[in-house]
Amino acid sequence: MSSSSIDNNLAGRLALITGASGGVKNLVVSLIQEYERTYPNRQPPRSSVHKADLSDVEETLGLCEEAKSVHEKPVDILIANAGFGRRITDIEDIPLDVFEHTINVNLRAPFLLAKSVAGGMKAQRWGRIVFISSISGYGVGLNGCRTSPTPLDANALSYILRDYAASKGGLTSMMKNLSTRLAEYNITANDVSPAMIGETGLLPSGDSVPGLVDSIPLGRLGTPQEVANVVTMFCTTGYITGQSVVLAGGLNHK
Numbered sequence: 634m635s636s637s638s639i640d641n642n643l644a645g646r647l648a649l650i651t652g653a654s655g656g657v658k659n660l661v662v663s664l665i666q667e668y669e670r671t672y673p674n675r676q677p678p679r680s681s682v683h684k685a686d687l688s689d690v691e692e693t694l695g696l697c698e699e700a701k702s703v704h705e706k707p708v709d710i711l712i713a714n715a716g717f718g719r720r721i722t723d724i725e726d727i728p729l730d731v732f733e734h735t736i737n738v739n740l741r742a743p744f745l746l747a748k749s750v751a752g753g754m755k756a757q758r759w760g761r762i763v764f765i766s767s768i769s770g771y772g773v774g775l776n777g778c779r780t781s782p783t784p785l786d787a788n789a790l791s792y793i794l795r796d797y798a799a800s801k802g803g804l805t806s807m808m809k810n811l812s813t814r815l816a817e818y819n820i821t822a823n824d825v826s827p828a829m830i831g832e833t834g835l836l837p838s839g840d841s842v843p844g845l846v847d848s849i850p851l852g853r854l855g856t857p858q859e860v861a862n863v864v865t866m867f868c869t870t871g872y873i874t875g876q877s878v879v880l881a882g883g884l885n886h887k
């Protein structure tokens with residue numbers, strides 16, 4: 634591919650973003666408002682909202698079809714952001730149905746979505762797949778991440794969710810495999826693996842978990858905007874693929 638055919642332009646692309654009712658909701662609205670302020674004479678990005686239960690196979694597949702049919706084009710960019718996690722401290726207390734639900738929403742749904750959009754991306758030889766994984770996929774949770782001696786509330790330790798960690802680890806592994814399989818079609822696959830992002834359903838504020846903020850080397854929670862910054866970088870930088878960016882304020886994930 635010559636440098637003149639390198640295409641990182643996102644104008645006119647169709648992005649399917651899941652989980653937009655959560656922490657990213659206000660962000661999407663503010664990005665559209667910012668676009669309208671910056672380019673007052675341009676047509677604003679066309680957006681549509683679709684409802685689907687991502688623990689359900691048919692609804693997940695239907696979501697892709699609906700987006701393609703409403704916008705009359707293939708999905709160019711998949712951002713699989715929706716996620717589910719419940720705090721249960723002890724593995725013995727995790728019911729099988731909760732484990733399965735977590736895997737279905739966090740891992741099976743991104744698989745189904747990637748499978749649904751891959752054909753269109755291959756045909757046009759352009760695509761971006763971004764999964765929102767988690768630092769827990771690296772085998773560490775809040776406890777394992779801790780670098781400060783500040784004591785944490787006992788409930789906080791239950792953040793180390795085994796089912797959640799398993800689903801996110803699977804997501805990062807699937808991303809790495811997809812990146813090698815899809816590169817020849819000029820489709821990239823990457824993930825953001827955050828920890829401690831505030832203003833979200835999972836973590837509304839620093840006060841949600843006593844002692845948490847003090848345990849983060851940068852001394853604060855991350856923001857949805859900072860997650861979006863990394864997603865944007867992946868979408869506008871087609872030479873990155875197979876990468877997982879840990880966005881965790883300096884928490885140790887090794």
Ligand SMILES: NC(=O)c1ccc[n+]([C@@H]2O[C@H](COP(=O)([O-])OP(=O)(O)OC[C@H]3O[C@@H](n4cnc5c(N)ncnc54)[C@H](OP(=O)(O)O)[C@@H]3O)[C@@H](O)[C@H]2O)c1
Pocket residue numbers: 651652653654655656657685686687688714715716717718738765766767768826827828829830831832833834835836
């Ligand atoms: N916040 C953090 O510190 C943090 C850290 C690591 C990773 N993450 C990941 O970041 C992503 C976004 O989460 P968030 O932090 O923004 O939390 P959030 O505000 O709770 O957002 C989660 C989103 O996932 C959606 N969702 C959950 N179950 C669903 C289902 N069965 N079907 C359809 N949608 C479903 C929720 O929709 P409803 O509200 O309609 O249920 C919501 O829009 C998740 O993948 C999460 O695992 C977050």
